[in-house]
Amino acid sequence: MRRLLVGLLLFLSITTTAVAQSGYYYQTHFTPIENKRDQINYSIQQDDFGRLYFANRQGLLQFDGTSWDLIETPGPTFSISLNDSVIYLAGTYGFGMLTTDGFGNLAFKNLGDSLSKLSSMTQLISYGEELVMTDGKNAFTYSPASEKLEKIATALPVTQIGVFDSKLIAFNADTTFLIKGQGLLPSRFVENGPWLGWSESASNQWIGANRKNELYQIVGGQLVPLKLDDEGYLEEARILSVTWMSDDLVAVGTLRGGVVFVDVKGRKLDQIVNFHTGLPDNETQTLFRDKDTGLWVAHPYGYTRVSPNIPFKSYNYYPGLDGTLYTSRHFDERVFAGTNLGLFYLDQVKNFDEIVYYIKKNPDTQLTVADDRKEDKKDSDGLFSFLRFNKKDEKVDETTKEPVAEEEPEDEKKKKGGLFSFLKKNKGEEDKEEEKKEPEAPKKAVVASAIAKARSQIGGKKKVTTAEPVMVRRVKKELQSITYVYKKIKGVEGRINQLVPINDDEMMAAGLAGVFIVKEDAAVQIYSEAVRRVFYDDAQNLILISTYRGGLLTVVNEDGKWKETILLENVDDFIQFIFKDRTGKIWLCTSQKLYWAKIENNTLVEAGEVPIKNDYLDPVMGIDDANLGVVFMHAKGFFKLTGDTLEKFDWLGMSEPSRYISSAGHLLVSDGRFWHKMGSKTEANGAFTFLNLFDHIVSIDFEKDGDLWVVTADNNFYRIDHNKAFEANYNPFLKHIRSVNNQLLPIGTKLRVEQENSSLSFFYHQTEYSGILKIEYRYRLLGLNEQWSEWSLDNNTIQFSYLPSDKYELQIETRNSFGVVKPLESIFFTVVPPYWQRPWFYAAEFLFFAMLLFLSSRLTKSDRMVVLVLNRLLTFLTIIMIIEFIQTIVEANFETDSSPVLSFFLQVAVAFCLMPLESFMRSKLSGKGEKVDRMVQGHVSKLTRGMGKQSSGKKTAEEQS
Known part of the structure; x- marks a missing residue:
């Protein structure tokens, strides 16, 4: 029971452990289901496009960095595997795969039903060109090429499968x-x-974890324990999974201790990511390393991505930091942070544990009898009285039969084990300890009676010899952890927004709290009123202070x-910024x-002054570049x-x-997107480019070695390592194409749209x-x-409200x-006009009227006037349609919408080209026209003669009457 209590105390203290003041890995949190903390996840996988898939109770979740999509499955999904660019999954429904239609949509296809009625599959892995799966008892293989499912004959039940040294292995509760x-x-x-x-x-290194919470490596073909x-901590947290992050770093997922990053070469814990360092929950359900070496951690609140490869780490998770951050400074090997509540520094705290154990003294041991007052004092030490420091040479108190604790030398501590060595005992050792403690009570009673008898006979302190063995308590002090916590500098109350080094030992802190000289962890106030800005001139060893109410104060050493003095009396403006140029002028x-x-x-x-145009009274800053x-x-x-005078100019296009x-x-x-540096030294800095990753920067501190300390508006505090390489890999892809009414279009190289x-x-993503x-x-x-x-x-979504008929090429470029x-792959597509505006329709018209023209030519021999008139009319219509057809072809291949003059001359050119055809058709039609005219004249003359006969007949009748 005592060992469990000590382990619990250590578990709580280790949550802020760090082997060095290195900061915590950058984390990004994702929650697909809001306000729900009972999510259960089983497996994570990534496809060739970089999209992630999460197996959980709801089925299969897909995440592309922006949107979450639930792919419906017949039941919960337990395992996911990638084989030949295809996602396979297993669950209560057996197993299946994801299929893609021409529009980019994913759907689940059940393979278990088509092959045989399979029970629930608990695990599925890819092994070469095959898939291997288990239902908790049996093992199966599936070949995607032949679509065959086979059961593997095993002598023992299979609860879990895996790959070790290119060999397929199976586990159960008893053996491997x-x-x-x-x-x-x-x-x-x-x-x-x-x-x-x-x-x-x-690099083909192997690491494994067993159910005893031990880690093993394969070194030279031999199984070697990885002793840390x-x-x-791993023993208490209980290991669940292990994943390589790099050749030196391994991530270990635990049940109740978050994620432990292990430095394999150094054989030590590199970092612990748990609730106290940003992880929403200490329970890890599964781990997955993505293609960009980020670690995905599934927990009851969703998912967290830990990024050990990103060259900046967080410093705001250390305990003790309070308030809104305004500034920071790495000075004198310490990290200082100024907030609205004061000034804090990051300090190292060593945590020791006191291990209580008992040894048996031989009979006839001489004990020094103490007086009653010491006995009372010993008995009043309370619940944790056993946690005392022991010394190597012990003097036993007669009253308690216990030695006075002394601290052991460092060499002795190292011999007894490193950090957490008290947790290395196995269960058998614990039983032995309990067996030792059982006879302790009667022996103490015998010794106590002997000492009581000695007290009654002798007053004061006297050496007494006892004939019974004595159980003597000892306390061993061990270094258990080195933690880093923020401590507040006493006397600094209020906002600190500026930290300025004075020399190698002293730094000036200024803000609404006043002005302080800070040395190590102490501060001395030299000005008690609120200030706007301070400036230290190292050449003159003086400080210029811009007071909050306006004016300038000089402090000299x-x-x-530090004493106040008056150098500039007539400056009563609100001084916002102070700097010194190369000529020695101090600008206010x-x-x-x-x-x-x-x-x-x-x-x-x-002294002097220069006016500056500033209609909106914006803050003014200056520099000698x-x-x-x-x-x-x-x-x-x-x-x-x-x-x-001042001349306005543009800088870098701004x-x-x-x-x-x-x-x-x-x-x-x-410039709204990228940060640029102006100053005395504007050489390239590898860490400087990382400033573009932050939206709202409040403060930046440059170190001499090139590292940067950044405070952001969301109260985060980062250190950027300029030596650490970082590859910004990303792979944008075309997610889908939509037309009118949000209709999906097929993604392909030859896209045709009405x-x-x-x-x-x-839509790109x-x-x-x-x-x-x-x-x-x-x-x-191109084409428009x-x-x-x-x-x-926002240009990842490209929209066109209307496109005229033409061939187009869409070119896209990305910038991180x-x-x-x-540049991304271009998209070629064609917008086709309506069918009545297409060349084939005019060709059909041409053929139709050409046929009529042919028929009309065959009908020219007819003497019927109606046929001849119809023939002439159809001929003219055919000529018109031929001209329109040629005109359409020409305009389809030449752009004429940009200029009406160009369109006019193009039509004239077409008319000249059609003149021979027109002459030919006119000659053909001229004979037909004369024949029609003669027929019309003949009909008219006949009609006239008929009308003349009728009129003469009427006249003769009248004369006779």
Whole structure:
């Protein structure tokens, strides 16, 4: 019981353990189901596009970095595997695969029903070209090529399968054995099981974990235990899984201790990611390393991605830091953070544990009898009185028969084991301890009676010899952990927003709390009022203080003491920024004037002022740049000092900055997407490019070695390692294409769209899970516009409301936060006009009227006037349709919409080309026209003659009457 209590206390203290002041890995959290903390996940897998799949009770979840999609399955999914770019999954329904239609949609296809009625499959892995699965009792293989399912004959039940050294192995609660192969496993491998699983690194290194919470490696073909200095934590946390992260780093998932990252070469715990360091829950359900070496941790609250490869680590998870962060500084081998509640520093705390054990003294031991007051004092030490420090040479108290504790030398401590050595006892050892404790009570009673008798006979302290063996208690003190916590510097109450080094030992802290000189963990106040800005001139060893109510105060160092003095009396503006140029001028920046002064030997030598145009009273900052000279800026532009005047200019294509902050002799300027550095040293810095990953930076601190300390507006605190390489891999892909009414279109190289459905939307996506690589897109549509669009995060969705009929090429480029441009594969598609505007329709018309023309030519021999008129009419219509057909072909191959003049001359050219055809048709029609005219005239003359006969007959009748 005592050992369990000590282990529990250690478990609580180790949550902030770190072997060095290195910060915590960057984490990104994902919750597909809001406000639900009982999620159960079994397996994680990633496809060739980078999309992730999560097996859980709901079925199968797909995540592409932005949206979550639930792929319906007949029941819960337990295991996922990737084989030949196809996702296979197993669950209560047996097993199946994911299929893709032409529109990019995924659907589940059950393979178990089509082959045989299978029971619930608990695990499925890929082994070469085959799939191997188990239902908890039997093992099966499935060949996707032949679509055959076979049962593997095994002598023992199979509860779990795995791959070890390219061999297929099976586990159960009792042993480990080979399946589907000849030979036996080494006896040492079997004896140290049963195993939880094995993991292979990219360099073919193997590491495994067994049910005894032990880690093993394969070294030189031999099974070797991975003994850690601090392995007691793994024993208490209970190992569930193990995964290689790199050749040196292994991630170990535990049941109640989060994720433990183990330095394999150093044989120590590198970092613990649990509830106290950002993980929502200490229970890990499964681990998965993605293609970008990020570790996915499934827990009851969802998923967390831990990124050991990202070269910046968090420093705001250490306990003790309180308030809103404003500034930071790495000074004198310590990390300082200024908040609205004061100044804090990160300190190392060593945690010791006191191990109580008993030894048996021989009979006739001389004991020193103490007085009653000491006895009372010993008995009043309370519940944790057994946690005392023992010394090597013990003096036994007669009253309690216990030695006075002394601390052991460091060498003795190391001999007894490293960190967590008290947790290395097995159950058998615990039983032995309990057996030792059983006779302790009667022996103590005998000794107590003997000492009581001695007290009654002798007063005071006297040596007494006892004839009974004595159980003597000893306490051993061991270093259990080294933790880092933030401690507040006493006396600094209120906001600290500026930290300025003075020398190698002292630093100045300033803000609403006043001005302090900080040395180690103590601070001395030199000015008690709130200040806006401070500046330290190392050449003159003086401090300039811009007071909160306006004005300038000078503090000089005389005989090691800081004293106020007056150098500039007429400056009563609100000074926002102070800097010194290479000529020795100290510039005092206000919203409308720029004051300057030269100080030598604490005496004002020269002073002046320069007005600056600043209609909106934006904060003004300045710098002496190595290339540009003295430069000032505010939100509306950049200004260069030329003589005694300021000239506005554009810098790096910017007419005005988007954001600008100052840090350690630099001005950092953002164009809204990328940060640029202006100052005395503007050489490239590997860590500087990582500033583009943060949206709102509050403070930046430059170290001499190139590392950066960054405070962001969301109260995060990071250190960026300039030496650590980072590859920003991302693979954008076309997710789907939609037309009118959100209708999905097939994704392919030859896309044809009707003009009435030419409202198109192209959706691109990138599987970027760290949350820091903000991918921008730009595009152009050849055939419509030759100009590129602007870079934008929203251009991953490209929409066209209407496109005329033509052939198009959509070109897309991406740009990440580091400015790396990556072109994507172009999309070629055609917008076809309505059928009545297509050449084939005019060709059909041409053939139709040509046939009529042919028929009309055959009918020319007819003397019937109706036939001849109809023949002539059809001939003219045919000529018109031929001309329209040729006109359509020409306009389809030449762009005429841009200029009506060009369209007119094109029609004239077509008319000239058609003149021979027109002459030929006219000659053919001329004979027909004359014949029709003669027939018409003949009919008219006949009609006239008939009408004349009728009239003459009427006249004769009248005359006769």
